Amino acid sequence: MRQLELGKAFTLMESGPVVLVTTHDGKKANIMTISWSMVMDFTPVFAITTGEWNYSFAALRKTRECVIAIPGVDLLDKVVGIGTCSGADTDKFAKFKLMPVQARLVRPPLIKECLANIECKVIDIVKKHNIVVLKAVAAYVDTERKERRRVHAVGDGTFIVDGRTLDRKKMMASKLPLASLPAQVSQLRS
Amino acid sequence: MRQLELGKAFTLMESGPVVLVTTHDGKKANIMTISWSMVMDFTPVFAITTGEWNYSFAALRKTRECVIAIPGVDLLDKVVGIGTCSGADTDKFAKFKLMPVQARLVRPPLIKECLANIECKVIDIVKKHNIVVLKAVAAYVDTERKERRRVHAVGDGTFIVDGRTLDRKKMMASKLPLASLPAQVSQLRS
Numbered sequence: 599m600r601q602l603e604l605g606k607a608f609t610l611m612e613s614g615p616v617v618l619v620t621t622h623d624g625k626k627a628n629i630m631t632i633s634w635s636m637v638m639d640f641t642p643v644f645a646i647t648t649g650e651w652n653y654s655f656a657a658l659r660k661t662r663e664c665v666i667a668i669p670g671v672d673l674l675d676k677v678v679g680i681g682t683c684s685g686a687d688t689d690k691f692a693k694f695k696l697m698p699v700q701a702r703l704v705r706p707p708l709i710k711e712c713l714a715n716i717e718c719k720v721i722d723i724v725k726k727h728n729i730v731v732l733k734a735v736a737a738y739v740d741t742e743r744k745e746r747r748r749v750h751a752v753g754d755g756t757f758i759v760d761g762r763t764l765d766r767k768k769m770m771a772s773k774l775p776l777a778s779l780p781a782q783v784s785q786l787r788s
Numbered sequence: 789m790r791q792l793e794l795g796k797a798f799t800l801m802e803s804g805p806v807v808l809v810t811t812h813d814g815k816k817a818n819i820m821t822i823s824w825s826m827v828m829d830f831t832p833v834f835a836i837t838t839g840e841w842n843y844s845f846a847a848l849r850k851t852r853e854c855v856i857a858i859p860g861v862d863l864l865d866k867v868v869g870i871g872t873c874s875g876a877d878t879d880k881f882a883k884f885k886l887m888p889v890q891a892r893l894v895r896p897p898l899i900k901e902c903l904a905n906i907e908c909k910v911i912d913i914v915k916k917h918n919i920v921v922l923k924a925v926a927a928y929v930d931t932e933r934k935e936r937r938r939v940h941a942v943g944d945g946t947f948i949v950d951g952r953t954l955d956r957k958k959m960m961a962s963k964l965p966l967a968s969l970p971a972q973v974s975q976l977r978s
Contacts, residue, residue: 606944612823613940613948614804633802636826637943638837638917645835645919647828671954678959724914727828727921729835747951750803750940753827754796755960758803761937761951764861769868770945 599699599708599715599738605775607737608642610668610714611635615748616677616757618667619646620698620706623657627698627707629690630654631681633751635666640775642734643721649728653685658730662720665701666732667709670745671759677749703735713746714739789889789898789905789928795965797927798832800858800904801825805938806867806947808857809836810888810896813847817888817897819880820844821871823941825856830965832924833911839918843875848920852910855891856922857899860935861949867939893925903936904929 602610611617616633634647644666648655658664669677676694683690691698691707698707701717708715718732747760767774792800801807806823824837834856838845848854859867866884873880881888881897888897891907898905908922937950957964 609943612943634827636835636837637824638919643917645826645837645917647826647835674954674956675959678956682960682963722917724917724919727833727835727912727914727919729828729914729917729919731917749954750950752953753799753802753964755955755957755964757954757956759951759954760940761949763942764864764939764947764949765945766864766868766947767945769865770872773872774943774945 599740602714602737602739604642604734604737605640607716607734608637608640610716610737611644611666612637613748614750615668616751618669618677618680618709618712619654620665620667620709621654621657622661622663622705622707624661626689627691628654628657628685629680629696629709631677633753638731644718644732644734645729646732647728648730658720659723661705663704663706664718664720664732665704665706665708666716666718667712668714668748669711670713670743671747671749672745673711674749674757701736708738712740713743713748789930792904792927792929794832794924794927795830797906797924798827798830800906800927801834801856802827803938804940805858806941808859808867808870808899808902809844810855810857810899811844811847812851812853812896814851816879817881818844818847818875819870819886819899821867823943828921834908834922834924836920836922837918838920848910849913851895853894853896854908854910854922855894855896855898856906856908857902858904858938859901860903860933861937861939862935863901864939864947891926898928902930903933903938
């Protein structure tokens with residue numbers, strides 16, 4: 599995995615892919631599947647909606663750290679499986695044969711099989727709305743990976759795979775914080 | 789446009805498409821382009837990130853109403869155009885040749901050319917994070933429309949079009965609030 603400039607990490611999330619979120623409660627690492635997420639800032643800051651109904655939430659609230667791991671479509675069955683069992687009684691890394699990789703600035707692990715990983719610190723929890731606000735502190739992309747299409751949950755049990763990419767950079771030049779497209783992100787596009 | 793059961797409206801948003809948001813400041817209607825949005829609840833409740841930097845925000849804060857209109861990929865150039873000019877000096881419905889349609893429960897108009905429209909009330913503004921929390925009060929889908937693919941912003945001036953749909957309904961049965969897939973939403977899938 600190659601390190602990605604933090605100012606470009608929002609481009610990993612803005613299209614709204616299903617993501618995996620790893621936490622570590624001090625005893626073991628866990629993974630949850632999240633499709634309720636939002637970019638909030640180019641810094642980059644992200645929001646996810648989660649709460650007591652997720653076993654991972656206790657670790658997230660206590661340790662205030664997580665990793666957002668972005669799976670390719672080839673991992674969809676693992677992603678759905680992770681989202682339909684609980685870390686309370688399951689070692690998800692073992693069950694789904696995913697390789698935890700030591701992060702640099704947080705304790706929850708990166709997931710080796712994913713397209714990209716973003717180390718995050720919790721900067722706020724808006725309890726009233728179950729919104730957890732995260733700030734990225736490091737980001738990585740696997741530039742060797744062949745399957746680069748991400749997947750988007752519809753919410754009815756179906757998932758939409760990334761299709762073709764359309765370029766509107768010239769039209770948007772006045773609005774973009776990125777002067778040029780980094781090679782790593784370019785490779786993330788399908 | 790056919791009315792959609794409110795409990796299914798989150799399926800219009802969960803995949804993270806770029807959306808148009810209409811507002812009405814009491815004098816005229818306006819449109820903004822948003823890619824920072826998140827489903828938060830099946831009720832359905834949505835979050836968008838917006839603030840003073842958007843001309844539409846003043847109307848949204850004052851009137852506490854908007855419409856989320858979901859464009860198909862055929863509207864991408866209008867979507868980008870709307871996102872790169874301001875309602876302060878532009879009548880965006882006129883400039884982009886979009887047809888406003890009277891909503892039922894809010895003053896901002898639906899957009900006739902869009903795949904789907906969701907009438908929303910602002911239920912909270914989390915000022916600290918520029919998050920506007922919206923509750924849908926009515927939703928519609930255009931079941932006659934041929935181009936049903938939505939589009940997702942990457943954030944670098946490129947956009948990913950919806951590709952193929954993968955069905956994992958059986959695997960997810962325990963997690964889904966929808967007993968069965970409504971025909972209207974089914975037709976929204978590419």
